[in-house]
Amino acid sequence: MTTDHNTDRIADVLIIGAGASGAAVAASLAEAVFDVVCIEQGHWQDASKFPTTEPDYELRRMSSWSINPNKRKLPEDYPVNVNDSAIEPVMFNGVGGSTILWAAHTPRLHPSDFKVKTLDGVADDWPISYEDLEPWYDLNDHVMGCAGIAGDPANPPRSPRQMPPVPLGNDGEMLAGAFDRLGWHWWPSDNYVNTTRYGEGRDACNFCGHNMMGCYQRAKSSTDLNYWPRAIDQGAELVTGARVREITTDSAGKATGVNYLDREGNDQHRQARAVVVAANGVGTPRMLLMSASEKHPNGLANSSGMVGKNLMFHVYAGVTGVFPDHEEPWVGPAANMIMSQEFYETDSDRGFLRGYSYQTGRGQGPGSVARGANVPWGADHHKQLERRLGNTVGLGAIGDDLPEEHNTVTLDDRLVDSSGLPAPKITYRVSKNSRALLDHSLVQGQKLLKEAGAEEVDVNRFSREAGWHLMGTARMGDDPERSVVDSNGQSHDIDNLFIVDGSVFVTGGAVNPTPTIQAIALRTADYIATHRQDLKA
Numbered sequence: 001m002t003t004d005h006n007t008d009r010i011a012d013v014l015i016i017g018a019g020a021s022g023a024a025v026a027a028s029l030a031e032a033v034f035d036v037v038c039i040e041q042g043h044w045q046d047a048s049k050f051p052t053t054e055p056d057y058e059l060r061r062m063s064s065w066s067i068n069p070n071k072r073k074l075p076e077d078y079p080v081n082v083n084d085s086a087i088e089p090v091m092f093n094g095v096g097g098s099t100i101l102w103a104a105h106t107p108r109l110h111p112s113d114f115k116v117k118t119l120d121g122v123a124d125d126w127p128i129s130y131e132d133l134e135p136w137y138d139l140n141d142h143v144m145g146c147a148g149i150a151g152d153p154a155n156p157p158r159s160p161r162q163m164p165p166v167p168l169g170n171d172g173e174m175l176a177g178a179f180d181r182l183g184w185h186w187w188p189s190d191n192y193v194n195t196t197r198y199g200e201g202r203d204a205c206n207f208c209g210h211n212m213m214g215c216y217q218r219a220k221s222s223t224d225l226n227y228w229p230r231a232i233d234q235g236a237e238l239v240t241g242a243r244v245r246e247i248t249t250d251s252a253g254k255a256t257g258v259n260y261l262d263r264e265g266n267d268q269h270r271q272a273r274a275v276v277v278a279a280n281g282v283g284t285p286r287m288l289l290m291s292a293s294e295k296h297p298n299g300l301a302n303s304s305g306m307v308g309k310n311l312m313f314h315v316y317a318g319v320t321g322v323f324p325d326h327e328e329p330w331v332g333p334a335a336n337m338i339m340s341q342e343f344y345e346t347d348s349d350r351g352f353l354r355g356y357s358y359q360t361g362r363g364q365g366p367g368s369v370a371r372g373a374n375v376p377w378g379a380d381h382h383k384q385l386e387r388r389l390g391n392t393v394g395l396g397a398i399g400d401d402l403p404e405e406h407n408t409v410t411l412d413d414r415l416v417d418s419s420g421l422p423a424p425k426i427t428y429r430v431s432k433n434s435r436a437l438l439d440h441s442l443v444q445g446q447k448l449l450k451e452a453g454a455e456e457v458d459v460n461r462f463s464r465e466a467g468w469h470l471m472g473t474a475r476m477g478d479d480p481e482r483s484v485v486d487s488n489g490q491s492h493d494i495d496n497l498f499i500v501d502g503s504v505f506v507t508g509g510a511v512n513p514t515p516t517i518q519a520i521a522l523r524t525a526d527y528i529a530t531h532r533q534d535l536k537a
């Protein structure tokens with residue numbers, strides 16, 4: 001159900017956000033017989049209306065379906081002030097959250113990512129380990145459906161995947177051969193993309209093309225397809241088109257629910273015995289800061305002053321090889337048929353700490369190629385477009401972006417959303433360490449593509465519109481003076497307030513964070529179900 005009902009009752013748990021983590025918590029707690037309400041400012045998506053069903057999908061990708069909310073400008077979005085940020089955030093508001101728009105590439109953090117302070121003397125160690133999350137990683141793979149293959153020497157041994165890996169294709173085999181000749185690590189990527197029939201009514205990917213901007217075939221996993229049906233079947237209530245404006249508290253400082261604007265713009269209040277925030281690494285600190293009160297003058301759960309600080313993106317750069325005689329480099333999901341973690345762990349000889357992964361990408365469509373930096377407008381435009389269209393394979397570097405307190409999310413003093421609520425402001429600069437590892441990745445990436453036979457290599461030193469991964473702004477830790485939540489995602493300040501999205505990350509690693517976010521969410525839900533029966537009516 002997606003409309004308000006019985007609004008006077010006190011729910012056991014109220015969740016803010018219906019994306020990757022909010023959906024996982026909702027399903028887990030509903031199945032544990034908690035009375036769950038979730039409030040989402042976006043809406044359900046109609047797969048038949050995804051841009052990928054139409055020939056002008058690339059034009060829509062640049063406008064109404066842009067990954068950037070500042071370009072998309074839908075009523076359910078909120079603007080973000082990025083004037084002082086080197087990276088623009090990527091997010092989507094709706095049932096399923098950013099899993100609607102993602103590439104569904106799903107590697108896990110390495111064990112070393114949880115103890116960077118111990119190993120490298122920088123950042124901080126997590127209060128949990130890879131082993132603590134492993135059963136929840138496995139559970140999430142089962143629900144989402146993971147296509148991959150066991151045995152990757154760069155990662156710990158794992159349980160079998162649910163499906164075989166996405167086929168490498170001609171482009172993947174070509175790059176794999178180059179990795180082999182250089183003696184570098186590579187492995188078929190883990191993806192939440194069906195390679196066989198898996199899940200309710202979800203068939204295998206048919207390689208019809210671009211699988212971002214929504215997959216109308218439903219082969220790409222998203223939480224509106226797997227977690228939410230389970231949650232609703234068990235009685236969870238999902239309220240859509242509703243914008244939470246503050247988390248409310250009582251005289252003792254406990255969370256009591258939320259005030260929100262319904263789809264008609266009317267003020268509403270929902271009561272709950274606990275509140276779970278799952279609004280992403282920008283939306284969550286924004287929500288906590290908007291919930292300032294006389295008892296919490298600096299924002300909710302912010303006695304440490306860490307809310308909104310230590311923002312981490314993953315920094316991206318890339319190289320693209322031009323292979324005029326290569327056959328069908330676009331066939332298959334848009335990205336990530338193989339991955340290399342040759343340069344993932346710290347090597348002191350390289351001149352930087354931690355490292356990066358290589359993620360492979362297939363050829364782009366005509367709109368994207370025509371707007372590329374190496375297809376200049378003018379007399380040579382058509383020649384360069386023809387040379388590259390259908391003839392390129394990309395290699396993207398995703399770099400470990402270590403936390404720094406001056407990288408922040410705050411409330412903007414002028415910019416507001418369509419409801420008049422304060423918009424977030426991001427202040428972010430790329431560190432010397434991040435720049436050094438990206439520079440290293442570009443040198444090695446050019447070497448790899450030339451080994452693969454590229455006649456020409458285009459270089460992108462830095463990707464600005466690449467803030468897919470929003471982390472660190474409400475970090476977990478054992479010390480209440482240096483963190484916002486404990487190892488179970490429970491606020492140090494308010495014991496019935498939990499945070500389960502990427503904002504709790506202590507470090508970011510050099511892989512996509514969604515499986516880790518969902519594993520953390522499932523672990524927190526299990527803690528609530530097992531140890532917080534006091535939250536049940």
